[in-house]
Amino acid sequence: xxxxxxxxxxxxxxxxxxxxxxxxxxxxxxxxxxxxxxxxxxxxxxxxxxxxxxxxxxxxxxxxxxxxxxxxxxxxxxxxxxxxxxxxxxxxxxxxxxxxxxxxxxxxxxxxxxxxxxxxxxxxxxxxxxxxxxxxxxxxxxxxxxxxxxxxxxxxxxxxxxxxxxxxxxxxxxxxxxxxxxxxxxxxxxxxxxxxxxxxxxxxxxxxxxxxxxxxxxxxxxxxxxxxxxxxxxxxxxxxxxxxxxxxxxxxxxxxxxxxxxxxxxxxxxxxxxxxxxxxxxxxxxxxxxxxxxxxxxxxxxxxxxxxxxxxxxxxxxxxxxxxxxxxxxxxxxxxxxxxxxxxxxxxxxxxxxxxxxxxxxxxxxxxxxxxxxxxxxxxxxxxxxxxxxxxxxxxxxxxxxxxxxxxxxxxxxxxxxxxxxxxxxxxxxxxxxxxxxxxxxxxxxxxxxxxxxxxxxxxxxxxxxxxxxxxxxxxxxxxxxxxxxxxxxxxxxxxxxxxxxxxxxxxxxxxxxxxxxxxxxxxxxxxxxxxxxxxxxxxxxxxxxxxxxxxxxxxxxxxxxxxxxxxxxxxxxxxxxxxxxxxxxxxxxxxxxxxxxxxxxxxxxxxxxxxxxxxxxxxxxxxxxxxxxxxxxxxxxxxxxxxxxxxxxxxxxxxxxxxxxxxxxxxxxxxxxxxxxxxxxxxxxxxxxxxxxxxxxxxxxxxxxxxxxxxxxxxxxxx
Ligand code: MN
Numbered sequence: 001x002x003x004x005x006x007x008x009x010x011x012x013x014x015x016x017x018x019x020x021x022x023x024x025x026x027x028x029x030x031x032x033x034x035x036x037x038x039x040x041x042x043x044x045x046x047x048x049x050x051x052x053x054x055x056x057x058x059x060x061x062x063x064x065x066x067x068x069x070x071x072x073x074x075x076x077x078x079x080x081x082x083x084x085x086x087x088x089x090x091x092x093x094x095x096x097x098x099x100x101x102x103x104x105x106x107x108x109x110x111x112x113x114x115x116x117x118x119x120x121x122x123x124x125x126x127x128x129x130x131x132x133x134x135x136x137x138x139x140x141x142x143x144x145x146x147x148x149x150x151x152x153x154x155x156x157x158x159x160x161x162x163x164x165x166x167x168x169x170x171x172x173x174x175x176x177x178x179x180x181x182x183x184x185x186x187x188x189x190x191x192x193x194x195x196x197x198x199x200x201x202x203x204x205x206x207x208x209x210x211x212x213x214x215x216x217x218x219x220x221x222x223x224x225x226x227x228x229x230x231x232x233x234x235x236x237x238x239x240x241x242x243x244x245x246x247x248x249x250x251x252x253x254x255x256x257x258x259x260x261x262x263x264x265x266x267x268x269x270x271x272x273x274x275x276x277x278x279x280x281x282x283x284x285x286x287x288x289x290x291x292x293x294x295x296x297x298x299x300x301x302x303x304x305x306x307x308x309x310x311x312x313x314x315x316x317x318x319x320x321x322x323x324x325x326x327x328x329x330x331x332x333x334x335x336x337x338x339x340x341x342x343x344x345x346x347x348x349x350x351x352x353x354x355x356x357x358x359x360x361x362x363x364x365x366x367x368x369x370x371x372x373x374x375x376x377x378x379x380x381x382x383x384x385x386x387x388x389x390x391x392x393x394x395x396x397x398x399x400x401x402x403x404x405x406x407x408x409x410x411x412x413x414x415x416x417x418x419x420x421x422x423x424x425x426x427x428x429x430x431x432x433x434x435x436x437x438x439x440x441x442x443x444x445x446x447x448x449x450x451x452x453x454x455x456x457x458x459x460x461x462x463x464x465x466x467x468x469x470x471x472x473x474x475x476x477x478x479x480x481x482x483x484x485x486x487x488x489x490x491x492x493x494x495x496x497x498x499x500x501x502x503x504x505x506x507x508x509x510x511x512x513x514x515x516x517x518x519x520x521x522x523x524x525x526x527x528x529x530x531x532x533x534x535x536x537x538x539x540x541x542x543x544x545x546x547x548x549x550x551x552x553x554x555x556x557x558x559x560x561x562x563x564x565x566x567x568x569x570x571x572x573x574x575x576x577x578x579x580x581x582x583x584x585x586x587x588x589x590x591x592x593x594x595x596x597x598x599x600x601x602x603x604x605x606x607x608x609x610x611x612x613x614x615x616x617x618x619x620x621x622x623x624x625x626x627x628x629x630x631x632x633x634x635x636x637x638x639x640x641x642x643x644x645x646x647x648x649x650x651x652x653x654x655x656x657x658x659x660x661x662x663x664x665x666x667x668x669x670x671x672x673x674x675x676x677x678x679x680x681x682x683x684x685x686x687x688x689x690x691x692x693x694x695x696x697x698x699x700x701x702x703x704x705x706x707x708x709x710x711x712x713x714x715x716x717x718x719x720x
Contacts (some may be wrong), residue, residue: 005038012053013041016060023064029073033063036080036099043088050159058152059083065148069343075141078106082145085111109142110149116449143179147188150176154195169199184312184344190249197251208250208257211264216247219271226294226322227273233289234277241286242276269319272329276338280305283316283332290330294320297327305333313341397448409446413471416442419454420475427478429456443469461486465708492528494697495535502541505634508552515548522547537697588643592617592719595643597696602633614719642671642692645699646718652711653685664705665691670698688718 006017017037024030040059047055063079077099084090085107092111096104154172157165173196180189198205223245234241247253248270256267264270275286283305290296300319308314315333322328333341397409399418407421415433419426433440434453446452462479470476499516503509516527522544524530533539545552592614594600599615612633613620620630651657658675665672674690693699699717706715 005041006034009041009056010054012057013060016057017041020060020064020067023067024073032073032099033077033080036077036103039098040080040084043084043090047087049156051156052159055083055087058156061152062145062148065151066145069144069148071141071144074102075106075145078103078110078141079145079148081107082110082149083114086114106139106141106145109139110145112449113142113146140183143183147176147180147185151188151191151195154192154199157195157199165199169196172196173200180344184309184340185342186313186344187342188344190251193251194249197254201254204254205250208253208264212247212250212253212270215264215270219245222322222324222326223271223273225324226326226328229293230275230286230289233293234286237285237289239277239282239285241282243273245271245273247271268327269329272317272331274338275330275332276335277332278334280334283334286332287316287318290318290320290332294322294328296320300329305337312344315341397446397450399446399448399450399452402451402453407452410471412445414443414446414469415440415452415454416466416470417472417475418446418452420470420478421472422454424478426454426456427475428462428482429458429460430454431457431460442466463708488528488532491532491535493535495531495533498534499531499541506545508549511549515545518548537695587611589613589617589619591619593644593646595645595693595696595699596635596641597699600633600635602631604629604631617719642694644673645691645693646720647689647691647699647703647706647715648718649685649687649689649706649715650713651685651687651709652713653679653683654711657685657709657711658687660709661687661689661706664709665689665702668698668702668705670702684713 006014009017020037021030021034024033037060041056044054044056044059049055049058059080059082062082063076066076066079081095081099081103085092085095092104092108095107150172153168157168160168172192177189177193177196180186180192194205227243227245231241231243248256253264253267253270256262256269257264260267275290277283277286297319300317302317304313304315304317314337315331317329317331319327319329397411397413399407399409399413401407401422407418409417409421413421415435416427416430419430419433430442432455433442433444434455435444435446435450437451437453462482464479464483466479467476470479500509500512503512503515516530519527519530522530522539524533530539530544534541534544587610588594589611594612594614594617600612601615601620603611603613603620610631610633649661658677662672662675671692672689673692674688676688678686680686691702693702703715703717706712
């Protein structure tokens with residue numbers, strides 16, 4: 001039956017299948033590959049490429065490329081299956097049952113990477129895509145399969161629409177070419193680069209191609225003449241060598257023409273002569289031979305054998321002057337170096353008679369360099385992990401906007417971090433967010449590949465609760481900055497009100513504009529600084545007046561003395577002379593418990609002295625018949641004086657609630673005197689707290705803070 005699948009399929013597929021199987025050396029491997037081939041043919045049955053060929057022909061081409069690169073059979077088998085999960089009914093578990101977990105992991109990696117919608121507008125984006133690509137891949141072989149896949153897609157790109165062609169070519173140029181370079185896959189790099197250039201600028205491509213063809217015909221003799229003496233000299237040392245001239249890639253010539261502003265004919269290093277020998281020592285011997293025949297250019301000599309490039313490239317380059325006065329570049333390397341230079345990282349999977357990975361030993365260093373180069377924080381990988389695994393970027397995630405832009409964030413970032421990463425305005429007004437179309441809390445932990453949507457409302461403002469879960473310093477900074485700004489605005493507003501009231505009471509309200517202008521006399525840098533300090537209670541208007549209005553100095557002090565009193569519990573209140581007693585005893589209404597900051601009025605009682613009530617106190621109305629006993633009073637309480645006050649809290653009865661409230665109160669430097677609680681049916685609790693506070697402002701701050709506790713319904717001051 002197995003043979004029938006291949007025989008009975010499309011003629012092209014039968015042919016391609018047989019050719020593929022012929023390339024496989026052992027019977028065991030051939031059987032495994034054949035199984036995968038049949039599975040793929042069956043599953044892709046009926047699907048066609050844009051070229052009109054059956055879909056599976058693409059999978060076979062990709063497998064062939066990987067055999068060219070000497071990849072192991074697990075990779076080759078995975079290549080045959082690389083599109084079945086993505087494009088057919090087959091599930092990953094089917095692959096695992098049929099071909100084992102190694103193949104399943106590779107196919108899964110390719111499928112995940114397949115789903116990245118690459119879109120690179122700028123270098124930074126390309127860089128992020130590359131990292132996302134690598135972090136999703138998990139195994140370098142996934143990347144190598146993806147490269148083979150991309151190479152085949154680029155080779156058959158002519159069947160796609162012009163727009164699609166351009167898009168894929170750009171993606172290839174910006175993502176795959178740089179990555180191939182980093183992985184040391186030089187041959188693949190220039191193949192992909194030339195294929196992209198062909199798509200993106202066919203005229204430039206064709207013109208260079210034509211020139212290479214015509215000049216290589218005329219250059220043939222020159223090359224042969226340059227090579228001849230070296231070949232015979234090396235022969236005399238009994239060194240086997242393979243020497244040939246080769247043109248550089250079309251795209252690299254294109255780049256040279258553009259960057260140097262020269263014509264094709266004026267560029268001397270369009271081709272190089274490559275010398276391939278067996279051993280490293282022979283590289284240096286060949287170098288000596290070349291320099292003994294042709295004079296070298298000193299500054300054009302590079303020894304990448306002694307010091308390999310970070311992508312693993314090894315070769316000796318030297319540019320010499322040949323007999324006919326031409327500058328010619330020689331590249332000398334061993335066979336092994338040549339292979340590494342062509343297939344780069346794939347060279348690590350060279351198989352020799354079995355599927356076992358080759359020892360990686362000394363070659364591992366460049367991969368180490370690669371990892372640290374790609375790792376944005378420049379932290380050296382502590383030890384090289386299993387070479388197959390890509391565990392880098394564990395501290396970063398990559399998520400998408402609904403438009404497909406890629407945003408890099410620290411691990412555990414939330415939708416709010418995402419919003420602030422896009423721009424502050426978006427962060428400030430965020431109300432809800434969706435991840436992969438599902439509604440999530442703003443504190444949700446994002447994962448690589450998530451698509452994040454932010455819903456905003458112009459009335460939304462940041463609150464201090466956000467600071468508890470945001471991860472990025474940008475979000476933290478923006479939120480704190482906002483909160484500080486709001487606090488400042490609030491205190492300026494209050495400061496302005498206090499100033500106005502104070503000046504009105506002193507009957508100098510008309511001088512308020514003047515007062516505001518002279519803030520520097522009171523030692524403030526700006527008017528807002530002064531107002532906010534007044535608002536926060538850091539300074540008292542009374543203390544500022546003598547500094548700002550020198551003319552009022554003495555007079556006013558006297559006036560102020562007339563209207564202030566409270567810190568001096570026994571003070572003279574001029575103009576009030578009760579039963580000849582000058583020293584008034586001050587007490588506070590038990591009915592309203594006023595505290596500094598409240599609007600108050602004094603009542604001269606019989607026997608109890610001056611009693612201070614809130615102006616809104618209901619008891620005052622009963623006293624209104626004794627209007628002559630009411631006196632205007634003003635607060636002048638020192639900070640160390642505290643007043644009794646009561647708060648009523650309604651909340652859901654939860655463990656730790658009282659504790660949290662107590663913490664908040666003590667954090668505000670307020671003393672708690674008494675607590676009573678009452679839990680109603682349905683788990684609603686009433687809590688009454690009696691405390692001693694210095695001022696209304698302080699009490700309001702405590703109330704505000706308690707209001708912010710989760711599960712608190714209401715907080716209010718009670719006046720009994
Ligand atoms: Mn594919």
